[in-house]
Amino acid sequence: MSDLFVGRDRELADLPELLWRRRLVSLVGPAGVGKTRLAAETAHRVRAAYPGGVWWVDLSSIRRGWLIGPAVSGAVGQGNAGRDVKQVVADAVEAGAFLLVMDNCEHLLDDAAAIITELRGAAPQMRILTTSREALHAPGESIMPLWPLPSTKGYGKAARGADAVRLFAARAGDVQPGFDTDAWVGVITDICDRLDGLPLAIEFAARQSDIFTPAQLLPRLAERLVFLTERGTQDLHASLRSAIQWSYDLLSETAKAVFARLCILPGGFDEHTAAALTDDLELTREKLWKLLTDLVRKSMVAIHPSQSGRFRILESLRAFGQEALTNSKQLEATQIRLADWLVSYEHRLAENPWGDQLTALVNQMAIELDNVRYGLDAMAKLDHPHHATLVLLLSRLLTIGPELSEANRLLGEVVTSPDATAVDRASAGAMMAINAGRLGDPEGALRLAHDAADLAQPLNDLDVVTAAQTSVMVALGLNYDVAGGLMVGAGLIDRLRLTNRPGALGRVLNLQAWLLSASGDIDGAYRAITEAISIHEALADQTAPMSVRFANEWATGMLQTGAQLAILRGDDVTATEYMTTILTTRIYHHNAVVGALACAAVLAAREGDNERALLLAAGAIRWGHQNDYFRDTQLEAVIRTARHAVGSAKAQIATKLGRTLTISQLKIYTLTNALPASNEQHEVLTAREHQVALQVARGLTNAQIAMRLAISQRTVASHLARIRSKLDLNSRVEVALWTELTRPGKRDEQA
Structure with a gap:
């Protein structure tokens, strides 16, 4: 193994002082994160500060707690064999302060904590550094958690100096002298990210560089548990599999079952997802939560870095867990449990919820997007009836974003599938129709919408009929048959007023407002959108800010329509309020965001800030879907006026700049006037x-x-x-x- 230690500069700087102040420090983290290497490097660097010496005790081969004492005595010197360990350390401290390193404590936590407490009483000048996949919970213990090395995705050539890339380069250089890091930095970054920045996995991968190029290594990571091994070694860290197996074997049988089931989830999980996948284990909520938190403490599960109440499992651990699930013949049953849970959300979304109920459902599924994809793929392989329903769920999530091609491909398979139910085919056709309109195919949208309506009509399911008829409204409007769209909408509104379906009514009123605006009836459009918003607000928590109350795609869509109508009515204050809410809510609805940018361009032009107006108009046009009445009419007027005001040269620069900005940059600019730094x-x-x-x-x-x-x-x-x-x-x-x-x-x- 190379003598070169790479990275962990902050930990190396902090550990010596922490040890001196707290006396007992535990390095805690998952298998392969580099606890032992960091402890060894620290011990080497601080040796001169401890006149009594540095003692190293590896507990990995010790299986009984009573053997820890003799192991510590033996680490001080062979002459101490058989002596009481407390006396050994009491004698040793006479030479001055010393450091005791106890490596791999996770399987002897209670015993290690007990003997450490005794030794600290016998030798106050002793400092102790432990490594473990779980904290010892000994009195006075200070924990330094170790995380995988940070991702360098998107750093380009600058990734060359990142710890993960430097580690790969160093270990690759051990087996392939002259290894050209610069030539492969992009691929190395991908390798390190695929391995979650886990140092042990990165080292194993890099040590294959005498056989494979980085480009050849990358696809082999799909079989990482087989591929990533240390040749000619048999110790605890001889392979990625053996390192993980050590932690897995320390779990209870129930914890193993929970862990393995959760490993099918690429998108992480919260307690609701975990409960759905483990309901066959008949765990109470309290018991499940305790198991989850124990798995976190044992470094088998990690707390999600950016989503409160959510967990994730490193990819290498996930691979191990899925293998265990397959070996126990529980993989298919767990996949079906996941699909059952996801399908329940699609059924609830199809019932047109509104207000906070819609927000909760949409936000839960938006977080679960990667798990929805996994469930869909699993049901396709199993040829399970849930497949079509999960297509609808995934498509709902995809169609609020900028990319519609994947959704339409999946929906098209449902529409033409002889095995799909009429409900699924009608729902899929309605979604496809709206997407076709967004993609600039109004004729195709109309054909698909009418087909969906024909399928829905005999079903006697008002929710499905509403979905199909609203797609007809949109398609007619995009084909400039505004009167036809309004007629369909009026019929639906009358029918829905007789039922208790506020969500369906709110959706139709929103589309009716859009059509009325296109027809020139601004007052009628304003009344329709005001009613739609009031229905939503009646079912939302009024104590929450607007950005929370309107955190779903239909709500932000309503605000977009409301902002456009406010501008037409000269109510810039309301338009600004709605626009700001759209841009600050946590749900990302692409059409609504682009509409908000368009509104911001109009407002900027009204204020005389023509360069800003041109920049925002260019961004909205670049990122927007086709066939938007407001954009086509209002933005064209803004561009003409602004170009005339600033001159063609400045107009061209502002327009080009607007076209280069991302949606995120445009949102920030709209809210703060801050452009990204030129670099x-x-x-x-x-x-x-x-x-x-x-x-x-x-x-x-x-x-x-x-x-x-x-x-x-x-x-x-x-x-x-x-x-x-x-x-x-x-x-x-x-x-x-x-x-x-x-x-x-x-x-x-x-x-």
């Missing part, structure tokens, strides 16, 4: 190119720039040519305008 926005520009562009914006000639930057005029000209090419700018003037618009000072002035 974030255009990573293709080098530092020198940024310098040249700034001097151009200051009005300097090539000769003046060359003198100021100590380069030749020819080099300045070459930089300018590359800048224009990279940013798609046509002239020196455009470079100056671009730099002026994006410079930090300009953003500060705007803010």
